[in-house]
Amino acid sequence: MAHTPTIFGGNYLDEVEIRELLIDHVGHRCCWGSRPARTWKIHAVEDCNVYVGTLETFLEERELVSETEPYHGGNIDGKDKGPELGLWDLDLRSQFPALYVPYKETRVKILRSETVEKCSGCAGRGDIACPTCNADQEPGFYKQNQMSQCPACYGQGLIAHRDGSDTICTNCDGKGKIPCATCGSRGLLQCKTCHGSGSLSTLKIAIIKWKTLSTRKVSVTSVAALVPDEIFHRAKGVQLCNTQASQCSPAFFADSFFLNQFSFDVIQDRPFIPPTAWVICERHMISVVPVTRVTMSRHRQFFSFYIVGLSREVYLKDYYPARFCWGLCPCLEWLKT
Numbered sequence: 623m624a625h626t627p628t629i630f631g632g633n634y635l636d637e638v639e640i641r642e643l644l645i646d647h648v649g650h651r652c653c654w655g656s657r658p659a660r661t662w663k664i665h666a667v668e669d670c671n672v673y674v675g676t677l678e679t680f681l682e683e684r685e686l687v688s689e690t691e692p693y694h695g696g697n698i699d700g701k702d703k704g705p706e707l708g709l710w711d712l713d714l715r716s717q718f719p720a721l722y723v724p725y726k727e728t729r730v731k732i733l734r735s736e737t738v739e740k741c742s743g744c745a746g747r748g749d750i751a752c753p754t755c756n757a758d759q760e761p762g763f764y765k766q767n768q769m770s771q772c773p774a775c776y777g778q779g780l781i782a783h784r785d786g787s788d789t790i791c792t793n794c795d796g797k798g799k800i801p802c803a804t805c806g807s808r809g810l811l812q813c814k815t816c817h818g819s820g821s822l823s824t825l826k827i828a829i830i831k832w833k834t835l836s837t838r839k840v841s842v843t844s845v846a847a848l849v850p851d852e853i854f855h856r857a858k859g860v861q862l863c864n865t866q867a868s869q870c871s872p873a874f875f876a877d878s879f880f881l882n883q884f885s886f887d888v889i890q891d892r893p894f895i896p897p898t899a900w901v902i903c904e905r906h907m908i909s910v911v912p913v914t915r916v917t918m919s920r921h922r923q924f925f926s927f928y929i930v931g932l933s934r935e936v937y938l939k940d941y942y943p944a945r946f947c948w949g950l951c952p953c954l955e956w957l958k959t
């Protein structure tokens with residue numbers, strides 16, 4: 623059978639090459655036979671090139687958070703040393719990443735933003751009254767050395783045995799009373815919020831995130847509609863445009879209304895930019911990925927596969943006539959060795 627060679631990225635893809643590509647692809651599946659690839663008739667070869675458009679938006683986001691920790695004395699980097707720097711006044715040139723990195727995050731202390739306050743958990747005392755033995759005390763008042771009855775000897779200090787003898791209670795050492803298990807009868811507990819220091823220092827931290835948001839679009843003809851978009855994004859194609867700007871506008875192709883519209887659609891799909899961020903730059907690309915659909919037949923049986931991209935990746939999704947993987951195929955034999 624003769625068919626017209628198809629133009630494939632500037633190369634002709636003839637019948638021999640088509641078969642070789644398929645045989646190679648099938649050869650990587652241990653339980654697929656190569657006979658259909660070798661012997662079936664090439665019934666149809668159709669070009670169905672695919673356009674892939676991307677818009678990458680590289681942005682910086684800044685956000686302020688407060689960090690509070692116990693204050694144990696020492697210098698405070700506060701307002702008295704000068705005005706506090708604003709979030710967007712920070713100079714981050716030394717930490718700036720390469721353009722279009724997927725994600726980078728950094729944290730920077732805001733100079734002169736430190737403040738010290740009385741701990742609210744303990745009203746600045748550093749201690750709180752024990753909730754077990756000083757439960758109903760007014761703030762700031764507590765009683766020391768409060769004991770409770772020993773539960774082992776019921777406050778007797780002695781344990782009575784069946785034979786009528788007594789022994790000293792080991793739980794309370796014969797005292798009949800035990801100290802508070804929570805505070806050791808000190809009456810006070812250290813405040814957990816300030817670790818007993820009574821003060822908290824609060825510092826402003828800037829969190830800076832650089833990230834690239836990607837918009838991708840694939841324009842597929844119905845012939846290639848069964849191939850997942852991922853295959854085209856991964857494939858190598860021929861670049862038709864590659865522009866960079868602080869904000870990309872649609873590319874202009876003098877001879878293609880379709881491409882102008884496609885580019886416009888990609889740009890229209892620009893992701894939402896949160897108000898805490900600003901766009902540093904954008905990159906817009908359109909490529910054409912060569913795609914060929916090959917249909918092979920024998921008698922009245924057919925199957926199709928796709929040859930995608932400049933690197934000629936074979937995509938064969940479902941049906942191939944010679945699949946022998948029923949659980950007894952050589953791939954399981956191979957596991958046993």
Ligand SMILES: [Zn+2]
Binds near residue numbers: 752806808
């Ligand atoms: Zn207590």
Ligand SMILES: [Zn+2]
Binds near residue numbers: 774775779793
């Ligand atoms: Zn006891």
Ligand SMILES: [Zn+2]
Binds near residue numbers: 743746747814817820
């Ligand atoms: Zn406290």
